[in-house]
Amino acid sequence: MYVEAKKTFKKNRSEILDAIRLPNNLENYHPFCKENKVEKWPGKGSIDYVKYLNGLKYRRDFVKWDESGYVLDIGVKSKVARVKWLVEGNSTQSSLKITINPKLPYKNKIIRTIMWHIYIKYRLQIYINNVVEGFADYIDTKERVPMNKYGKHPWFS
Numbered sequence: 001m002y003v004e005a006k007k008t009f010k011k012n013r014s015e016i017l018d019a020i021r022l023p024n025n026l027e028n029y030h031p032f033c034k035e036n037k038v039e040k041w042p043g044k045g046s047i048d049y050v051k052y053l054n055g056l057k058y059r060r061d062f063v064k065w066d067e068s069g070y071v072l073d074i075g076v077k078s079k080v081a082r083v084k085w086l087v088e089g090n091s092t093q094s095s096l097k098i099t100i101n102p103k104l105p106y107k108n109k110i111i112r113t114i115m116w117h118i119y120i121k122y123r124l125q126i127y128i129n130n131v132v133e134g135f136a137d138y139i140d141t142k143e144r145v146p147m148n149k150y151g152k153h154p155w156f157s
Helices: 013-021 109-141
Strands: 003-009 033-040 047-052 057-066 069-075 079-089 094-102
Touching (some): 003 109, 013 094, 013 109, 094 109
Antiparallel strands (some): 033 047
C-alpha cells in the first residue's frame, strides 16, 4: 500500500537534488509545514523535524541518501511511514517522485484494507500531490509557497 506523486521539470537534475537537500527545505515548498528544524545534516543518518500547521510534529530519520535522492522514516515515537524522494533526469529535464508507504495501525487485515481504500489512500494522495505541487511552484519561482496554498488538509492544517 502506497501513494506517489511525480512531476517533471525543464530543469537540471542537480538543481532538483540541491533543492530537496537544503537544510530546512520543507519550509520552502511544503504547504502544510510550519517549520522544519534540523538536528543532524546532511547525508545518511540525517535527522530533522517537521512541525505541521496544526501543531503535529514528526521526526524524519534519513536511512538512505545517494545520487538519486533519499529515503526516510517518519513518525513521532515510532515509524508511521517510509518516504522516498527520487530524482531522475539529465541536464535539461528532470523529475521528482515522492512515494509514501504508510504503516497502518490496524492489526486486522480486513479493517486495514477497508480503511486504506475508503479513507487513508485518498487523504494521503491529496497530501502528497500538494507537496509536489508546492515543490514545482518553488523550483520555478524560488519563493516560499504560502501555507495551505492548495486548500486545507484535515490531518495537517
